Amino acid sequence: MYHDLFERVIGDAPPSTVDIEALVCGQRRAAKRRIAGTVVAVVATTGLLTAGALTVGRPAPGGHTPLFGVPVASATAPGVSVTPPPTPGQTTYPPFVGPPVTEPSPAARQRLEAAMRHAVLAVAPAAAFRTGNGASGFDMRHVDQPIAGTPPGNIPSFTYSGTTVVRVGIRQGDLSILVARAGPFREGCGGLPGATCEPVTGPRGETGFLLSQVLASDHREAQYHLWLDRAGVDAGTITVDLMVDAPAGGQPDPPLTADQLVHIAEDPALTLYP
Amino acid sequence: MLRADEDEYRQFVVARLEPLRRMAFLLCRNWHTADDLVSITFGKLYRRWGRARDMENLDAYVRAILTHAWLDERRRPWRREDATDPVPESVAPGGEPPDVAMLRRLLAAVPPRQRAVIVLRFYCDLSVAQTADILGISEGAVKSQAARGLEALRQATAQPVEE
Numbered sequence: 124m125y126h127d128l129f130e131r132v133i134g135d136a137p138p139s140t141v142d143i144e145a146l147v148c149g150q151r152r153a154a155k156r157r158i159a160g161t162v163v164a165v166v167a168t169t170g171l172l173t174a175g176a177l178t179v180g181r182p183a184p185g186g187h188t189p190l191f192g193v194p195v196a197s198a199t200a201p202g203v204s205v206t207p208p209p210t211p212g213q214t215t216y217p218p219f220v221g222p223p224v225t226e227p228s229p230a231a232r233q234r235l236e237a238a239m240r241h242a243v244l245a246v247a248p249a250a251a252f253r254t255g256n257g258a259s260g261f262d263m264r265h266v267d268q269p270i271a272g273t274p275p276g277n278i279p280s281f282t283y284s285g286t287t288v289v290r291v292g293i294r295q296g297d298l299s300i301l302v303a304r305a306g307p308f309r310e311g312c313g314g315l316p317g318a319t320c321e322p323v324t325g326p327r328g329e330t331g332f333l334l335s336q337v338l339a340s341d342h343r344e345a346q347y348h349l350w351l352d353r354a355g356v357d358a359g360t361i362t363v364d365l366m367v368d369a370p371a372g373g374q375p376d377p378p379l380t381a382d383q384l385v386h387i388a389e390d391p392a393l394t395l396y397p
Numbered sequence: 398m399l400r401a402d403e404d405e406y407r408q409f410v411v412a413r414l415e416p417l418r419r420m421a422f423l424l425c426r427n428w429h430t431a432d433d434l435v436s437i438t439f440g441k442l443y444r445r446w447g448r449a450r451d452m453e454n455l456d457a458y459v460r461a462i463l464t465h466a467w468l469d470e471r472r473r474p475w476r477r478e479d480a481t482d483p484v485p486e487s488v489a490p491g492g493e494p495p496d497v498a499m500l501r502r503l504l505a506a507v508p509p510r511q512r513a514v515i516v517l518r519f520y521c522d523l524s525v526a527q528t529a530d531i532l533g534i535s536e537g538a539v540k541s542q543a544a545r546g547l548e549a550l551r552q553a554t555a556q557p558v559e560e
Contacts, residue, residue, distance in 0.1 A: 125550050129520040131497050132504070133419050140432045141418070143410055143439070147403065150443040256453040286448045297448065366445075368465070 222358070224281060224304060224395045231283055232263040234397065239285045239300050242390035246383040252287040261285030261300070283395070289365075291378035296367040298379070302393050303360045305352065321381075323349065325389045327356045333381055345375030351388040357396045361388040406446045410439050413456070417463055423504065423516045424467045434470065438463040460521060461531040464513050503546060514539055515546035 224231070239261050243250050254262045266282045281304035289298040323331045331351035349363040363384050367375045379387075387393075417438065421431035441462050442449060452458050493501075504512055510532065517528045518539070525543075529536045 125519045126522065128496055128500055128550070129423060129516075130419070131494070132500050133422055136415065136418060136422070137428050139414060139418060139435075140429070141414060141435050141439070143407060143414070146410075146436060146439055147407060147443065150440060151403075154444075256451075262448070262451070297445070299448070 222396070226395070226397065228265045231395070232265060235283050235302055235393065236261045236263050236285055238390065238392035242300075242387045242393060243289060243298070243379070245390065246386045247289075247291050247379055249291055250378070251290045253290070254287055261287045281395075289378050294367075294376050294378040296365045296378050299362075299364040300387070300393065301362040301364075302395060303362065304395055305354065305358050305360050323351060323385055323388075325351060325353075325356075325385075327353075327389075327391075329353050329356060329389060331361075331388070333385065335381065345377065347377065347381065347384060349381075349384045349388050351385075353394075356391070357394045359395050361393055363388050402446060402450070405450065406443060409450075409455075410442070413459060417459065420460065420516060420521065421463060421467065423520055424464070424509075424512060425470075426504065430470070434463055434466050437466045441466075457523070457527060457531065460517065460523075464517065464531055468509055468513065500550070503550075507546070510534075511542045511546070514542040518543050519546065519550060 226234075240252060243252075252259050252261065254260060256262070262285065264284045264286075266284070282301050283303075284299060284301040286297065286299045288295055319336075320332050320334045323329070323333050325331075329351050331349065334346075334348040334350075336346050336348075345367045347363075347365040347367075349361075351361045351363075353359045353361065365377055365379060365384060367377045414435065417435050418428075418431050421434040422428060425431055425434065438459060442459060449455060449458055504515070507515065513532060514528060517523045517531060518525070523531070525536045525539050528543075529539045532539070
């Protein structure tokens with residue numbers, strides 16, 4: 124009813140100074156810097172992360188070098204098979220670690236969505252969830268294709284991911300949980316300005332790290348990135364991401380603590396092999 | 398971000414650029430700041446595009462980013478403005494219709510959060526619930542903060558309206 128009146132108050136707008144192409148290029152460069160920093164740090168941190176049965180350094184079959192992470196060989200749990208190498212003429216994929224996932228996608232999505240809610244509520248009983256569509260729970264996606272940005276046929280990905288806005292009291296953040304079939308690469312941490320990275324060891328032999336970073340260039344936004352290899356459990360990996368907008372002039376106040384994120388990632392129900 | 402996703406993102410922001418600039422201008426009353434706020438908004442949206450693009454009401458989400466970007470700006474001491482600013486000098490006295498002048502004075506006089514309520518409710522035509530959700534306040538707070546704006550709009554348009 125008042126829209127026209129407001130439009131008259133605004134009047135004629137001068138030409139925009141918002142350069143969308145420059146904005147896209149800047150964001151693209153920032154994303155590459157984050158990935159590059161992670162890749163550089165992988166070499167330095169892999170020794171810490173690969174104690175025990177993990178062996179590092181064997182190049183991926185077919186001569187490809189993964190762009191993200193370090194190739195891992197024989198990172199299998201006892202009794203776990205390795206996907207056989209492709210026959211000539213097939214797309215060259217480094218092998219997955221562990222057996223194929225046989226659970227149908229719709230059933231897996233439903234099961235993992237419930238498991239994600241349960242995992243969060245187990246550590247934060249007052250937590251509330253809201254998806255992009257306003258529903259209470261997680262938005263679920265299933266990816267079964269090469270990772271974006273890598274050479275065709277190089278690094279396959281098999282993941283179920285759930286995203287939601289989690290609120291605990293007055294604090295809230297964007298929470299993402301990714302349950303992946305372990306592949307021929309590992310994530311590493313470090314190399315990001317202002318970030319802290321701590322190794323994580325789970326009760327069943329899981330190894331990984333928790334990265335915490337305040338994005339100073341992003342107007343008081345903070346991110347927490349937890350990566351956990353469940354090689355000793357079920358040949359899967361878990362990634363938990365939490366992004367929080369900090370109040371102006373204050374510190375980020377995430378709805379979940381670092382310990383809670385670790386407990387979520389260690390939840391045995393977050394598995395591709397129920 | 399995949400190239401296809403980036404193209405989708407680019408199409409979205411190009412289509413929303415001018416409407417968001419105009420909304421930002423109502424909030425901050427300065428075109429330079431409005432463009433800054435829109436850039437901040439699009440930057441945040443880029444990083445969250447993978448999750449945001451499938452939202453049922455993506456426009457509301459983007460308006461929320463913009464509104465919070467502006468409220469954050471206002472909280473910075475060096476950017477804080479007097480809540481009772483006079484009407485800008487660029488407005489020629491008597492040079493604009495009374496209803497436009499009244500709304501301009503209203504927007505200049507109210508504090509930032511109340512201005513956001515007025516813009517979201519009466520310019521963006523959002524419901525009380527949607528406005529409350531974006532600002533993270535109760536519906537009662539939205540109603541009370543919109544009351545003064547509503548009265549001023551009634552006077553400006555000199556016609557009965559429903560709340």
